[in-house]
Amino acid sequence: MVSSAAGSIEKFNDTISDRFGNKPVSNSTTSGLPYASSLEEPYVLQRDIKEMIQSGLSAIDRRVEAKEDDLKNKGITDPEALNAMLQQFRDECEIEFYNDVYGDVSVKCSECLKKLSQHFKKSNWDRMDSLEREDALNTLALSAGKAFRFDVRGVRFYNGNPNSRGYYSGDGYLYLNSDVLSDSNNRLDAIDTVFHEGRHAFQHAAANNPNMYSIDRITASQWKNNFYPNYIRYEQNPMRYFSQPIEVDARTFAETVIKNGGIV
């Protein structure tokens, strides 16, 4: 679900990140497992990525220029046709390039889940208290943000109707029903919701800048149109809500990530 449809929901303001500045204060846990957020992540210099992108885009500019010469030599001189072909060529190059830099989004998200599989295995999840679960979900969301190619600020929880599972509001947080912390039977739903709402955030970003997110322009345009003006709210027509492109995509994406994430 996306922002406008979230409805009136009582939110928890004291999330783990608010209470502990993204890290729990104590290392001792009920389950005996380390906090998920204490697992070390390899550090990547953002400067290196920026330089890589800059030089890659310059190389693409040169390829497009060469392509233009090639097309003109083949007799294609109509400006409209030429521009369309060059735009398509640039799109293909950039989509491939950004995938090379960041990796496939779905594969990367599954890798995030695999890295935290210890925490999300049923036998361990059952032993974890709500603080550990909150920390694991927050860590998963932060990690998934890197795979999604933008900064996810974390997860937040709300007291909602059990049938309301989550939403993305556009503020960088992924919102989950707080019953995922208290009821261990909601383990898979919690993981699914992180990737489902994360995918909505990704769709928003890709709708405005498709190449950077390795999404083709037709799909991006379809998403953009679906967000506005053609969004159908769950509470007004659940079947149409369920069938709209952004929901179908988010469900399929989350299912694929979990299937390949090695925790089921």
Place this chain on the structure above:
Amino acid sequence: MKDYTSILISDYGFSDYEATLTNIDLNNMDEDSISILEKLLNGDDISNYSYRDISIGTLVKEYNLSVIAAILSINMLKKDYDGFIKVLNSNK
């Protein structure tokens, strides 16, 4: 085909796009469901109208659906109960 579009927008808070599609869905409901819709529009209380264990009242209170969405849902539950329960639980 009856046009419910205007009333969906003015009385039930639908957007233009939601109303256009929902108008089609309402017209495609079975006769029982259409008669329940007409009762609602006449001001009758339809909260007890149900299929199996799910009533309009339940859908409005527990699933936060609008009463129009609740009528549509009862109609869908009659067609494919298990399949539509999944749809009802997909609110994320």
